[in-house]
Amino acid sequence: MQAAIHTADSVAKNWRMSFILASAVLFPVLCGAEEPPAHLVRLIAARESQTAEVQSNYTYRQTVTLDELSPGGFAQGTYREVRDIIFSPTQERTEQLVGRPFLTLAHIQLTDEDFRDMRDIQPFLLTKDQAFLYETEFKGEESMDGVDCFVVQIRPRQLLDGQRLFDGMLWVSKKDYSVIRSEGQAVPQIRTLKTENLFPHFTTLRQKVDGDYYFPVMTYGDDTLYFRGGAQRVRLTIRYTDYRHFGADSKITYDK
Numbered sequence: 001m002q003a004a005i006h007t008a009d010s011v012a013k014n015w016r017m018s019f020i021l022a023s024a025v026l027f028p029v030l031c032g033a034e035e036p037p038a039h040l041v042r043l044i045a046a047r048e049s050q051t052a053e054v055q056s057n058y059t060y061r062q063t064v065t066l067d068e069l070s071p072g073g074f075a076q077g078t079y080r081e082v083r084d085i086i087f088s089p090t091q092e093r094t095e096q097l098v099g100r101p102f103l104t105l106a107h108i109q110l111t112d113e114d115f116r117d118m119r120d121i122q123p124f125l126l127t128k129d130q131a132f133l134y135e136t137e138f139k140g141e142e143s144m145d146g147v148d149c150f151v152v153q154i155r156p157r158q159l160l161d162g163q164r165l166f167d168g169m170l171w172v173s174k175k176d177y178s179v180i181r182s183e184g185q186a187v188p189q190i191r192t193l194k195t196e197n198l199f200p201h202f203t204t205l206r207q208k209v210d211g212d213y214y215f216p217v218m219t220y221g222d223d224t225l226y227f228r229g230g231a232q233r234v235r236l237t238i239r240y241t242d243y244r245h246f247g248a249d250s251k252i253t254y255d256k
Contacts, residue, residue: 045131121186123216
């Protein structure tokens with residue numbers, strides 16, 4: 001594994017975190033489900049593309065907290081950062097750190113892949129330009145947060161060097177094909193003879209914003225990471241708050 005390295009270099013660039021999924025998440029076969037619409041994935045991708053386009057007209061705040069936990073569940077080290085996510089009129093994304101990140105981690109370090117996952121995988125959108133990268137399987141139906149949903153499993157068709165993709169489950173509204181919940185992990189896990197760069201299972205929740213579209217509001221994960229040098233439990237929370245439409249004076253917040 002990669003040992004934690006303490007240097008005097010920039011805090012924002014030198015954290016590395018190695019994760020491993022502690023246990024498989026089992027999804028029961030859902031019986032008695034009606035047949036999904038033909039081309040379900042195309043319908044989902046079309047809706048996700050619309051959501052992405054609408055979301056690019058909003059700024060929002062992303063707050064990341066990662067805790068190292070003792071076997072008893074007490075925080076022993078923490079990484080915390082706050083970023084404002086801003087889109088230009090041409091839908092180009094920029095990120096601005098709010099203050100300095102807080103770092104007391106002792107056993108794990110963040111990698112470039114972790115920051116890519118915070119940007120692209122934890123708030124994953126299965127848009128048209130992403131859909132061809134995945135194979136899908138309809139798993140059944142389930143009511144989630146009061147919304148009747150199709151449950152769809154998605155997996156990468158292949159993994160090319162340098163790619164970061166999502167492997168997991170989507171809960172999709174039967175009414176308008178909006179994804180309201182995703183659960184899985186970023187892949188691939190990266191292992192070599194000398195290093196480990198592994199990634200946690202997580203769940204991302206969405207809520208309706210803009211009167212019609214579901215945006216991410218929280219990602220959370222709680223895993224025991226089995227390093228070669230020993231096990232380490234971690235807890236990851238990402239909150240997406242203060243959605244604000246360009247030019248709007250009001251902001252949208254959520255109950256904590």
